[in-house]
Amino acid sequence: MMKNGISFYVNNEKFAVEYPDIGISFNSWLRSQPGLTGTKITCGEGGCGSCVVALQRPSEGIKAVNSCLLPLCSVDGCHVITIEGIGSQREGFSNIQSRIAKFGGSQCGYCTPGFVMSMYSLLEEDEHPTQHTIEDNFDGHICRCTGYRPILDAMKCFACDTDSSLKKKCEDIEDLMSLKCHSKRPPKSLITVNIQSLTVTDGVATWIRPASLGDLKSQLRNLQQEHKCIKLVCGNTASGIYKSKSNFGYFLDIGQMEELRAINNYDDCIELGASVTLSEMIKTLLKHSDESVTFGAVASHLKKVASVPIRNVASWAGNIAMKCQHPDFPSDVCVLLEAAKAKVKVYDVCTGRIVTQSVFGSDGATLSHFNDKVLLSVTLPKLDDIKLKFKTFKVMPRSQNSYAYVAAAFRAGLASDEDRIENCVVVFGGLGSAFARAQQTECYLKGKQTNSMETLKNALNILSDEIKNVTLEKYEYNLALGLFYKFYLSLCDPSKLGYGISSGIGSLVRPLSKGTQTYETDPEIYPISQAMSNISSDIQASGEVQYVGDETPTTDELFCTFVLSDVANAEIKNIDYSIAKDMPGFVKIITGENFPMEVKNHSHYDGLSECLAKYCIQFAGQPVAIVIAESREQSKQIAESVKVTYKNVQKPVLSVQDAIENNSFYPNNLKPFQMGNPDVAFKNAEHVVSGEVDLGSQYHFYMENQICRAECTENGGFKLNVATQAQLWIQKTISHSFGIPSNKIEITTKRLGGGFGGKLCNSTIAGMAATLAAFVTRRPVCFHADLKTCMSTFGSRMPYFMKYKIGFNANGIVNCLSCDVYGNCGSAPRAVRELAGVQRAADSAYFCPNQLYKCYACKTNIPAPTWCRAPGSLQLNALGDIMMEHVASYLGQDPIGMKFANLFKNGQITLQGNLVTHCQIRNLYQNLMESCGIRSRQETVKSFNEKNRWKKRGLSVSPSKFNVKLTWQKYAVLVSIYAFDGSVVISHGGIECGQGINTKVAQVAACKLGVPLELITVQRTSNISAANSTSTGGSTSSEMTCASLVGCCEILNSRIEPIKARMNGKEVTWKELIAKCYAEDVDLSATYTSPTLPSQSYATYGVACAEVEYDVLTGENQILRADIMFDCGISMNPSVDIGQVEGAFVMGIGFWTTEEMKYDTNTGQLVTDSTWEYKPPTTKDIPVEFNVELLKNAPNPLGVLRTKAIGEPPICTSICVAIALKRAVEETKRDRGLNEYFPLPTPATVKALHNACELDPLSDFNLS
Ligand SMILES: Cc1cc2nc3c(=O)[nH]c(=O)nc-3n(C[C@H](O)[C@H](O)[C@H](O)COP(=O)(O)OP(=O)(O)OC[C@H]3O[C@@H](n4cnc5c(N)ncnc54)[C@H](O)[C@@H]3O)c2cc1C
Ligand code: FES
């Protein structure tokens, strides 16, 4: 019966929703209806964790789930607990919130509620988790700021086996605070409710929840007879990967159906209903793991499928159905079930028959067509023969939450003496849609010997023939053979294997993470130099802080979305929005053609790029129209319905190499820069080597997507609330485009959910979109980009290609170098500015007296790149290190010692013409060498490599020098003291993006005014109170804002002092003093903007060492240990600064190892525009042991308050990870006599590293 309403509980409060929108997610409803915005949204794909809430279904326990994939209707009858439900400043924070805050686990804070809710859910499920369980719990989360170490530490305090140092830290924190765990429990009645049938409709689609299997079958039959478009929905997680645009009329929710949730344990098998989730499947198999050889292995492998919150709702049946619908989908579940001899029961809707079959058909390759069928259950037999060997593998681009390059499962029955294979099953996933079982190999292996080179070689040859035709990629081919080799080795008697060969059997096992943070503070100047977490971290952890998208929309607010081009190099033929105009919620569409006459179609601060393309398309992802609608969802749906056609479509120029080939450059006004006399020096050089370095892009991956709210003001101007690092540029852009004076544009920004440079000039795009839409509708409008738009429209790190030549003597002392630097400046000339700034970044930690750099700005059809954490410095520091490695390799010397010999020292001159003073790099390098025992560890690595043929280790040390100039940034600061209570409010021109600027500002103000920190509040940044403030970037904003703040405090102190002096030494409180000042008409507000400090340039130095372990047969690797030593002068706040070091280093790990922006070479579309394809580091990609030390007693005489810039520099040391990996690859090549120098694979992905090994499986895989 049609009910047209659903009801559920959120944080114990009952909500009834009439006529629910069938298509929306619970996240959308939650954030927009009750306005519970503590739960965030980033990817909408289940790939980042910022939306995690705790879900309790009737008769079930609490589980973490991704609210972005949870259909609103599916929560009918459930209880959802959100971040608001477990603690707040008013009701007391939960101890999870407090710990993550106080451990420094929340920088920008955007990811924090998601982490908290995952931990909350885990503790509800398991009151006494181990540290391992806790580390396994965060595979579904991304944090771009922290580097994860403090988050994991905070969470591991809850472990039953937590270590003593964490316990102590936790106790110290909790002594300081009165903790109150305020978790609202679901009402009792909910937990026992039986699931009822449900039918609701929103007029477009109908949501049906059949109460029983019988009900489902009859619904399906009826709807099918009426030719309705039906979709079965279980966990709905598939929509995170395949964003279906089909218009289903009927959704049949089978997620809670009792018959399909059944788990039956029989004597000879376990049967799982189709809606059993992957988490439940894992639990069941682990519980019975001693009853079958396969169960434990299948469960372990399933833990590598997706992430905890996905697995908590995702069904095994949904996974199989996905493979059926998308044959290319690399399903792990299918591989596992096939190898485990599972049988699925399938109901045929047309015939009403139920059949039982294996997952793949008799040819071992094709899935049955499940489209008109319903999977009912799967039966996993108990295979308890001890002679049965079962092994599975999953090799991924990232340590967790990723699809498999190749997944494999092998099952072999051995004869009683274990030297003969009686039967064997070989299953692969990821080798193409038409291949799963290697049946010829299986057939060959029947009756063959183990421990036999002949068996191995023959099997490899047969397998090679089987997969050669189905696998186009060399890596997948080699990997598949490598995995088979691993399995075969595991069948052999280890004592009969040759020296070091058994190292091929096992996979890398990651131990628990750990780390140390070492620093010094100066109590004399507290709270400056005091280690403390971000001042708003508590309310970040409780979800109470508000980002732009969290502020309550006005009742008349509209929403806008871009229509994006899907080709890169073409002209627009037509934009057809005839369907769009009739869609619900449509308000207006703006195109280049109907662009308002009064407004210039320029969105960027350079005034050159079009806001909306009118004729020419420069890159795929370029905005061609703005759709304005009543809701965000409607604007997205309408934008999708707009059809753009193109003419004159050309092949895009995408890479630097394409640009060179096509002679596609921006007019080159970049002058070469040089020092000394490179020409002469090269003529006299004893040795010269040359090479190339090709460095790709990196998406900033700020967790808060680009957003702006704009409204018209009474005076013909605009008011904007925007996530930007550069209010001034938005103000200039709008002033220019709308032809209005700057004083009519008011911009505010409270905080950002991460920036990393991505919200500098590019936030003008968002600013213009919202302002334009507000202008044409005269209503407030919000533009909130989704992840795909941010990735494909807004531009990322600039790709660099560098050709170098370097001259040196026999000791490896470098005397000359020349370098051609090609920057991929994409489709707009504004990016050329980064390249113009390369001179500042060009020298690395190494001195070279004769240098020449020539820069070339390539014009291509990718979105114009934009500054990204340490732009240019990251690449040119890396170049320095890569060249040193090359020189060392050429001379056959140890690079670690050779690098030291080339480091800068005081008295030398830099490429920028500066005299080097206060140089710390040698000091840091030596300290690190000693404190980390580098020499003895090198020996250990060497002996490990000698003993292990198929596992290798590599160790590298990399220094960095980041040049800082205080020449262009200035920030206005306003400090006001309230007369009635002495509290202090600060508004400054810097933007809080998680780098801790507000915390440092509060610390400095407390110190300079001599008041307790608690009296100080830092409010939002406004271009009115902080007019003319420059953008927040370049790592010096905190310093320069503090310089202005010191000026303000001095002004205020100079006004307060005379009053104090007139009190004749009478002891008065601050409050009394301020009251007296007020009474005596003292102005208690002061503003000040520190002038730029052109003479004050200095360098931030750092050095890092990474040790890695590498699996030669797969390319997988892990960073066993990283030690970083950094010089940040007198740290204003070591907790914040160490957070910056860790966060930057881990972002660097991503750049060097997992993050790759790939474009379709025909259309120019970004292929890696989702969390499925693009892989920033997660909790298990960080170093297992992660030690950070801030150099002690190192005041910086050239910086503000003796400190140094820290936000960007540490990323420059992360190259050591890539080089350590290359070392490991060198070791394996050396084993095979391949001693030639080879370039660093960039990024050094699992695949690229494996390819660099140049393995020849057919000859290299041996038993001796
Ligand atoms: C971020 C992320 C990471 C992932 N990583 C991996 C991974 O590493 N390896 C891997 O193998 N998978 C991975 N997946 C896929 C995941 O396992 C599947 O999305 C999930 O198992 C699908 O189950 P579901 O219940 O959510 O299905 P739904 O999304 O509800 O449905 C998926 C499809 O199956 C159909 N369907 C559902 N139940 C049945 C049934 N009983 N009979 C017939 N058809 C049915 C639906 O109609 C729909 O077409 C990932 C998914 C996400 C979102
Ligand atoms: S927003 Fe839901 S997982 Fe990213």
Ligand code: FES
């Ligand atoms: S604190 Fe995690 S993304 Fe910023």
